[in-house]
Amino acid sequence: MVVKNWGQCIVFCSGHQLIIHNAEKTETITLPEAQSCENRNGKEHGNISNLCISKDSSLIAVSTENKQIVVFNKQLIVVKNFNVGRVSSQICFTPDNSLIVADKTGDVYLYNLSSEIISPLLLLGHMSVVLDVLVTDCGKYIITCDRDEKIRVSRFPNSYNIQSFCLGHKEFVIALKTIGNKLISASGDGTIKCWDYINGNELGMINVNESIDKQDIHKFCEEMNSEDIEVSALPITDMQLHSVDTHFFIGVSLFQQEKLLLYSMNSESFKVEFCKHIFVNSSYCFDLSGELLILTPEKL
Amino acid sequence: MSESNEVLPLPQKRYYRQRAHSNPIADHSFEYPKHPNFMKWSVHYPGVLEDESCAKKVEFLDVGCGYGGLLVTLSPMFPENLILGLEIRVKVSDYVVDRIKALRSQNPGEYQNIACLRTNAMKYLPNYFKKGQLKKIFFLYPDPHFKKAKHKWRVINQCLLAEYAYVLGINGIVYTITDVKDLHDWMVKHFTEHPLFERLTSEDLDTDIIIEKLYASSEEGQKVSRNNGDKFLAVFRRIEDPYVND
Structure with a gap:
């Protein structure tokens, strides 16, 4: 379960539905169909595993247990709907509204949402599942932590350069x-x-x-x-x-x-x-x- | 820690045999420091480090040191440097520890600058070494993990190069050698593509006294020599990040 403040609203998820609640009304959005059939683990819909909101509040992204990523804009219209190669463990936005997706094997990818064709760029890798990821407000560092005891601080976007552990x-x-x-x-x-x-x-x-x-x-x-x-x-x-x-x-x-x-x-x-x-x-x-x-x- | 004065025989390898392959992703039970500050180096270099206050630190690292051939070769060549071998296989690392102990007892005052630890270098390097601490890292005859599905077990891969670059100082050197052409091409590809490394030219290597030892000193290397096999060497320098972010 995830719950977030989003301006005047509260956003949370239940199963494969996104729920937006404010003083006036409660809106429920069902995720669109995943793009292709091959990556869905045989399920029509996967439950939402993560939810994140961009720093300027203009975008909401959710990831599902069946490798689907859906990005909504402020009007809650789907702007991107794509599949990732492996089940994601955590997602977050960069200050310039690219999306970072960490997967269960410890790899962390950058997705530029403004490009027509969505393709992953491998930023860095841990030896165990990445449990949280963030890009600092200054935009110069990406920080990741894992199932072992590690916290890694890498430069961003040149994340091959480790600043510290x-x-x-x-x-x-x-x-x-x-x-x-x-x-x-x-x-x-x-x-x-x-x-x-x-x-x-x-x-x-x-x-x-x-x-x-x-x-x-x-x-x-x-x-x-x-x-x-x-x-x-x-x-x-x-x-x-x-x-x-x-x-x-x-x-x-x-x-x-x-x-x-x-x-x-x-x-x-x-x-x-x-x-x-x-x-x-x-x-x-x-x-x-x-x-x-x-x-x-x-x-x- | 004081060592006994008894002269020990060299260990016999047949008592320390172990499977050649190890899964570096599995959770073996390793003891390791939670932070480099907690590492007790004086236990491993009692003849050099009186206690943990000594400023001297490990600068040469042999990743996957096997039976310790390179450590023993480098010890008299670099008496002022602390040299460490890492080995994931428990019996093999026991052999190296016993070998060093025996060499020290047979040659008083010598082989004090080499040591071996059992650990998983793919997971725990930042637990042992601070940023920029190392001057040389050796990857000699690493496990080729031939199957494509096991490529992520290779000790050289795109993501791990960032950790090797982290523990190496600027101008630090990485040595790689293998008898497997595919693995050589793989290692060269990944180091060459990584922005924090550049490959050294053969002229650069001519003046490096270590190079010739790489062909012979490791046990894997000797085995390959006996088989008249080819050996592929590639050496890289840690450079400053060309990317400037203001």
């Missing part, structure tokens, strides 16, 4: 956000880290597991260890960032925890304060951009 997480890295020259990352090791992404130096850290019931952590680790998977923390499943003046507000969701945790981090001293829990009472996804949106299977 931000290393220190002990499990997969699930989410990345940037603000100015700082990077915030969230990991399966239960921590949030803040980095100077230009040189890869770690600036600050939040151990989210310190804010939750020790018994929950213990129970999860026991379960995993019984399957011979060694873990020592409850993994983070999503992280959102909103910055106000001198503080970053960081929202975090954890595996099997029916609450959202909100922290503030001073953007100079990196001092962390725990703000509050918000109990959600079911699985959920959320968006934090001035307003906090929480989407659960039942309601918004």
